[in-house]
Amino acid sequence: MDGEELTEQETALYDRQIRVWGADAQRRLSKSHILVCGLKGTVAEFCKNIVLAGVGSVTLVDDRVVTDESLPANFLILPHENHYNGKTLAEVCCDSLKEFNPMVHVAVERGDISTFGVEFFEKFDAAIISCCSLGKKKLINQKCRKLSKRVAFYTVECRGSCGEMFVDLQDYKYSKKKLEETIECQIEYPSFEEAILVPWRALPRRMSKLYFAMRVIEQFEDVEGRNPGETSIADRLGVLKLRKELCETNSLDESQIPDALLERLLTDTREFPPVCAIIGGILGQEVIKAISGKGDPLKNFFFFDAMDGKGLIEDISGPSTRS
Amino acid sequence: MVGAGGIGCELLKTLALSGFQDIHIVARDAVLRFRPNISITPYHANVKESRFNVDFYKEFDVVLNGLDNLDARRHVNRLCLAADVPLVESGTTGFLGQVTVHLKGKTECYECQPKPAPKTYPVCTITSTPSKDLLFAKLFGDKNLENDLNVRSSDATNLSEHSEDVFECRKGEDIEQYGRRIYDHVFGHNIEVALSNEETWKNRNKPWPIYSKDVFPDKLTKENGKTEKGSTTEDVSAMASLGLKNPQDVWSLAENSRVFYESLRLFFSKRQKEIGNLTFDKDDQLAVEFVTAAANIRASSFGIPLHSLFEAKGIAGNIVHAVATTNAIIAGLIVIEAIKVLKKDSNNYRMTYCLEHPSKKLLLMPVEPYEPNKSCYVCSETPLSLEVNTHHSKLRDFVEKIVKAKLGMNFPVIMSGASIIYEVGEDLEEDMVAIYAANLEKALSELPSPVISGTVLTVEDLQQEFSCRINIKHREEFDEEKEPDGMLLSGRVEAPVDKNSNKPIGNGESTSSALSTEEIQEGERDVEIQETSESAENVTGRKRKLSEVSKGSIPDHSGLPDESSKNQNQLEKLDVDDEDDELIISNDWESLTKKKRL
Structure with missing residues (x-):
């Protein structure tokens, strides 16, 4: 050295x-x-x-x-x-x-x-x-x-x-x-x-659900022009809609991103x-x-x-x- | 909280941030307040003080340990059991760490699983294999203290020469002659004596004796002719006077021998007054130099890799390997468990391992807590049994080797039937103190109420609110090498002892009193945790009882990494994910428990 x-x-x-x-x-x-x-x-x-x-x-x-x-x-x-x-x-x-x-x-x-x-x-x-x-x-x-x-x-x-x-x-x-x-x-x-563009169907079957959930929230905030963490339970419907879209494009079963997990991420942002x-x-x-x-x-x-x-x-x- | 060291400081910060409002800390270190709205009560004290009794523990909803030694951990464990207060226990070493939750009757207690006992060496091991600071104590320490270094040689044939204290400087002997004589005795003669016992070397590599004339045929003294700098004791250094600069360098045999002579010479010329009263201190440069050199010369004899002064200091001083990140992570995990404890969410308690290399993608691995060990002598009432020669072994041996060393009691009361044969306490009558002192020197069978085969002793530590029974069984003979205590305690799970690898790790520092160079010889072994495939028969149930999983193997989730041994390493891990039930069993937990080599 x-x-x-x-x-x-x-x-x-x-x-x-x-x-x-x-x-x-x-x-x-x-x-x-x-x-x-x-x-x-x-x-x-x-x-x-x-x-x-x-x-x-x-x-x-x-x-x-x-x-x-x-x-x-x-x-x-x-x-x-x-x-x-x-x-x-x-x-x-x-x-x-x-x-x-x-x-x-x-x-x-x-x-x-x-x-x-x-x-x-x-x-x-x-x-x-x-x-x-x-x-x-x-x-x-x-x-x-x-x-x-x-x-x-x-x-x-x-x-x-x-x-x-x-x-x-x-x-x-x-x-x-x-x-x-x-x-x-x-x-x-x-x-x-590059990483977040990797198609979800190409990922290993047992990928952490948190990965998908974070991408949904991230995209939601991005589209809405919000800073990270500026979400609440009021955004629930919007986020679920985005999840549906993303899951369809990526041929991923929506159950891989549980509602409860998304809700936690939306509401408990501290x-x-x-x-x-x-x-x-x-x-x-x-x-x-x-x-x-x-x-x-x-x-x-x-x-x-x-x-x-x-x-x-x-x-x-x-x-x-x-x- | 108990302890405010590496983990403790991180823990206090995270507790305070997480909304804990009333925190009491027992620690020998000072504590800093950084959130004035929280009540923090420090007790600047040793947790083993009697004021921290069972009533004290009962005041708390949960006890969190950030300790660095086995003794205090056992003490707190017993008091938590007595007070029926949940305990969250933790430990770290390097990048490894673990957090466990102990709730009486629900999960195992801290002592349900084997913890390597403080290391003791049979006498023969000390004289035939490398030792740390025995030689140091012999030369510079209190001559009246017992020291095993010379035992074997005094049994040898050459009685007249060697039964005297060879370590004493003789009249008319100059420092070089003295140094050479010590050198030849320890590294030459003693090795030859050890070699003469052929039985010992049947299954191990023979050492070779080293004599000073082979390393240094010429006269040594004043050969460098330099005047030593520094007149205060702290400045005296053999490395400095020999021009060795980097403490990370590994010295050759010749260099080690030079350091050996030079440090000996400096002790006798510059620190004469201290000789006879010195004890090894890792912060004493000259002492570390001497011990490093002596250990390395020994290691050369045995063909064991040599170590740098820096490394030797770490070993001899039992320096904890610690990084802030692991302590922070572990503190976070403790708080998560503490919150579950407060919510009484006992089904979700986890013990969590912080790993260095991920296993099954997991860097933080949660495991369901184990159930209490039904034969645990601490949290169940299972009696122990002790085989001992009741005619030869003194009460003192029993107190020192069993009650203190094995059972970890500080203030024991020993009862045979209804009569007290021994007691330690602060307010004893003088005459009782005298009787107990006399009892200590008596053989067990010669005590006023004789302890013989069939006697049931009750040993209690009132401070720990802990008591256990011991069935005594007389036995005539003991194997000096395998049973150096001359007694055998059973019924208590003990970590298997492997002579190469039972080093205590990291924060269990105080568990090791002496450490041989031999222990650090094993090479870097790269180990992967193997997984069993998801075997169908094992994945049916959701949350299986861990006892089923671990049947027939010793689960090693206990001491890691604070004091774990490497051999019984089995890992059971239950993944309690709703749909991905899987089971990992590994026989190789080594990568977790091995001490990082530098």
Whole structure:
């Protein structure tokens, strides 16, 4: 591994985790730059995790002004700071994150991320996008893919007891130890757009129902021009109609997307803190894996539902990138 | 909440965010308040203190553990049983973790399944296989403390030379002579002695003796001629004076031998005053250097891979492998179970494993809790039985090796029939203390109320509100190697001991008192969890009783990953999805339980 040795201070601070992933991985982490957009509870958990892990820098993008509604699941916002003086979510979270680990550089970038040019993303090793419209997610994913260097791309959303995470590592090579030898592995990832375009009938029979349900809700919000989470039970009929259409085009039985699940996703749009901790934790681990090149990264969706307690990985790719 | 370490801190945050309004924390670490609208009551204390009694536990709706050691876990388990309060238990190591729910009478208790006992070594193992800091204690520690290192050699033929304390520096001996003598004795002579017992080596690779003259034919002292920097004890380092920089490097035998001499020399020249009072401390650089070198020279003898100082420090110091992400995930899972407990939704309790490599696409794997083990000596009233030589074994042996080490009691009362033969407590009469002290030194059969074959002892820990009966059976002979305690407790499920792999993992740190280098030798084994096909006869029912599934095998859902052994690894998993009933049984739970090698 090229690059400088870890400092004594770093070795001491990260001792426990170096024992898990090794000094090489720690060196790579400390030189990595992470872009984070959309600061709700799940992303706050994620930020804490990678700041504790000791990444080089974290750049926060979220110009929404802090309100009482930002508070419940986001532990980076302290309630006694009643008067935020119009501070943005990114600014308040930035201040809190700095206290978690002074060795990590945490900064705020102002502006609408969808207007940032391709070169902006080149500074980063990973981009994590949350609370964004479907269109923005696709756009940022495309920008990351245009670069010659790989910028790992992640989206993450939690609604009520459910959480979803998507990963695009493009063309990802890593090595892992199998028995005594080290084997080189290569995985090809589809983009977010490519993944969600994979015809449903082409997917494995026992695909997580959450995948389909999330796509229905996502499309509904997109068509209606709403921000993620701006739904209620009043949208039930509209959503059921969309489900019918999507199921017909995709030759999927409507029972694969149960009414009850859709209703939960529509009505309980607030984040549930234990789910934030879980999804934020898994996301943290995946970003650490991608940066350190250590360990099998997950491909390419992860679902968790507190109702059944399962944390499921699904590979949703077209035939060309199916592993 | 009990414990405010890695899991505890994450847990407190998630509890507070999730709307828990009244949280009490017993922990030795300090606790931070970040949501002022919630009542958080910290008890900055050890959970084993007597004020945390059964009445204390009864005040709570649910107890959540974020502990790091077996002892405290057992203690809390017993009190939760006594108070009939549900317990959510957790543990993590590296990327692995697990959460379990324990509700008296409904699910198994924490102790229903085997937990590897704190590791003890038979004397012969200590002298013939590598050991950690025994040598350190022998050289720098309290000479009066018992130490097994030299036992075997004093039995040897060369009695006159070796029955004296060879570890004492002799008059007129310079530090190099002394160092060489220790070196030759430990790595040469002791190995030769061990080799002379041919029985031992029938089924294992023979070690070879290493003598200092082979490694260093020339005189060592002052060969580098450098003056040592640093005058305070913390600065003294053999690595520094030898110019070894990277603690991650694995040293050669020659380098290890150099470090051995140099650290010994530095102890005697720079830290003379401490000699005789030192105990191994993972934060003492020179101590870690010495132990690393000694363990590596030993390992060379046995053809075991050597380790870097960084790795050796982790092993010798029993450093927990921990990452924030796993702790956060586990804390989230604890809260989900805690909410079910408060809703009394006991049909939906799950124990959940956080895996490193997905099994059946599952990275978080929920499993239905097991039913209580009917022969559990903790949550059922099944008596234990003890085979012991009642003429030879003293009450002290019984107290130390069984009551404390195996049964995990802190304040035991031992009764034979109606008479108390031993008791530990804070407010005992002086004369009773004297009687009990005298009893400790008596053989069991010679106690005022003799303990002989057929005696039923009742052992109670009033603090834990826990009591069990032990049927005593006299037995004359014990196998020194297989039954080093000289007694055999049965009726209590114990983890099978495999000499290569029963290392306690991660947060069970305190369960291991000594760790041999041999234990870390096994290679990286890549293991996949195999699934059985959906066998028709097994997929009929919806939620099968787990007892049916696990018949004939030892379910290993117990200690993972905090203190699990790797051998009895079976995994039963029930998928309770309405339509996709499936069953996975794996014989290889290893990938979950193995400690990550660096």
